[in-house]
Amino acid sequence: MYLQPLLAALVALPAALAAIPIPDNLSGYASTLITRDVLVIGGGSSGTYTAIRLKSMGKTVAVVEKEATLGGHTNTFTDSVTGKTFDYGVIEFEDTPVVHAYAASLNISLVPLVLGTGASYTADMRTGASNKLPQGDIATAITAYATQLAQYPFLSNGFNLPNPVPSDLLLPWGSFVQKYSLNAFAYTAFVYMQGVGNMLALPTLYVMKYFSPAVLSAIATNGFLTTADSNNQRIYTNAARVLGPDAILHSKVTTIIRNELGVLAAVSTPTGTKLITAKKLVIAIPPKVANLGFADLDSVESNLFSQFGNGYYWDAVVRNSGIPDNATISNADPAAPYGIPNLPSVYVVQSTGVPNLHSVYYGSTTAMSDDAVKTAMLTAVGKLAKALNGTSTGNAQLVGFNNHSPYELRVSSDAIQGGFYNRLEALQGRRKTWWVGAAWQAHDSSAIWQNVEDSVLPALM
Numbered sequence: 001m002y003l004q005p006l007l008a009a010l011v012a013l014p015a016a017l018a019a020i021p022i023p024d025n026l027s028g029y030a031s032t033l034i035t036r037d038v039l040v041i042g043g044g045s046s047g048t049y050t051a052i053r054l055k056s057m058g059k060t061v062a063v064v065e066k067e068a069t070l071g072g073h074t075n076t077f078t079d080s081v082t083g084k085t086f087d088y089g090v091i092e093f094e095d096t097p098v099v100h101a102y103a104a105s106l107n108i109s110l111v112p113l114v115l116g117t118g119a120s121y122t123a124d125m126r127t128g129a130s131n132k133l134p135q136g137d138i139a140t141a142i143t144a145y146a147t148q149l150a151q152y153p154f155l156s157n158g159f160n161l162p163n164p165v166p167s168d169l170l171l172p173w174g175s176f177v178q179k180y181s182l183n184a185f186a187y188t189a190f191v192y193m194q195g196v197g198n199m200l201a202l203p204t205l206y207v208m209k210y211f212s213p214a215v216l217s218a219i220a221t222n223g224f225l226t227t228a229d230s231n232n233q234r235i236y237t238n239a240a241r242v243l244g245p246d247a248i249l250h251s252k253v254t255t256i257i258r259n260e261l262g263v264l265a266a267v268s269t270p271t272g273t274k275l276i277t278a279k280k281l282v283i284a285i286p287p288k289v290a291n292l293g294f295a296d297l298d299s300v301e302s303n304l305f306s307q308f309g310n311g312y313y314w315d316a317v318v319r320n321s322g323i324p325d326n327a328t329i330s331n332a333d334p335a336a337p338y339g340i341p342n343l344p345s346v347y348v349v350q351s352t353g354v355p356n357l358h359s360v361y362y363g364s365t366t367a368m369s370d371d372a373v374k375t376a377m378l379t380a381v382g383k384l385a386k387a388l389n390g391t392s393t394g395n396a397q398l399v400g401f402n403n404h405s406p407y408e409l410r411v412s413s414d415a416i417q418g419g420f421y422n423r424l425e426a427l428q429g430r431r432k433t434w435w436v437g438a439a440w441q442a443h444d445s446s447a448i449w450q451n452v453e454d455s456v457l458p459a460l461m
Helices: 002-018 022-034 045-056 097-106 137-147 173-179 183-192 204-212 213-221 232-245 299-305 372-388 413-417 420-425 445-460
Strands: 034-041 061-064 077-080 083-089 111-112 119-122 225-227 252-259 260-267 272-283 309-319 327-331 344-353 358-366 397-403 408-412 432-433
Touching: 022 272, 034 045, 034 225, 034 260, 045 061, 045 097, 045 445, 061 173, 061 232, 061 272, 061 372, 083 137, 083 183, 137 213, 173 183, 173 204, 232 408, 252 272, 272 445, 299 420, 309 372, 327 408, 358 372, 372 397, 413 420
Parallel strands: 034 061, 034 272, 119 327, 272 432
Antiparallel strands: 077 083, 111 225, 252 260, 260 272, 309 358, 309 397, 309 408, 327 344, 344 358
16 A cells, blocks of 8 residues: 555656756745746747747746736837827737737737828938938839849748858848849838848848748738737737736846756746746847846857847837828938938837827937937937928927847858858757747747747747
8 A cells, every 4th residue: 555655756756856956045945946847038029929839738837027018029009198009119910820820829809000091201310301212113123132032941930041151141231232233122121120220231141031021922912910909019918818927027037057957047026036947948038148147158158149249229109299190201311322321310200090199210230328319319300390390399208118229139241151050050959948039030020930830849849
């Protein structure tokens, strides 16, 4: 009668021994220990998708997110006057099976995104004066670009690049535009692909990662999708409900230990420090060394991540702009190559569909303080209003503001040719860790979800 409990204890023994020992400096928190199959650090687009899918497949997960909500770059504004919502961070999704399946799993209704219903024109944001930018035959240029893109089907999923890397992918985007007579597409690409810094100097690889076949199709057919109530944050609100207490919000990982036994993390939460142990780890934040101070990076990881540069990107909502509600104004400099203005500057002041509110987008090639960006945004809005009305309202105020930096992580063409991305992709699964997010795909939630689905989830199961 005593044999069966003894055998059960012996069977359980290897699993017990497999746990990472708690070091002395964390032993005081041993009573808080949470055990999961997978720990996800970062509750943005990639981290939330990974957690939801793992949970749907029977894995136990914990998601640690520094903000009070999941969602990352998703910014949804609720107008206190009308009660209406609109998105000004992540605005659209591609019409793909992964997008539909994910939305359905969270009881989210998707509808076609309606763009361009109001007046749209260009202006020089330095003066506010409107201008007319000759762009040529955009459709023909996009077709020519698509012909080149079709030569690189491996770009659709991750950065699994051939050796040698095709030389055209290493060209600065401005040189690629010249080589293939894509002049008419250059300004449109600039308006869509914001936050990347000096786009014309960016290796063409990154432009092709963003302007994928799915994105080109959506641009050509007005085929983007959005949530039915113009509230993309609802995706993450519903995801938080599904995850329940497994979404550990307003919290930060302070220490992490990774070895052959798994992962142990100390997490600072609003109710105190907690410990989480897991078999596997997913890191879903931008892999800049400055972001990973909590991590036990080794020399291989540090060497790779220290090579990343990035753009700087902000978005905001302005009330009382003095600009007509239905007007969308894009920044253009007719004297500059392809009409693309120098940064730092506003990209666009965009109609939101809600009275007296516009969204504003700003980019820089170098770091700027949030206060400096806010001042620059309001200055540009004031100049546009003055050019339209003879005077600015003087009452414009920012009622929403977000800093999305570091944005569009990238390395030099020399690093790409030298095998940077082969070494980066080799990190997947190493030290019980997988990496997800824009740095591993593109700044495109739809593409990120597909990348997680195809390349990461199978290894985590």
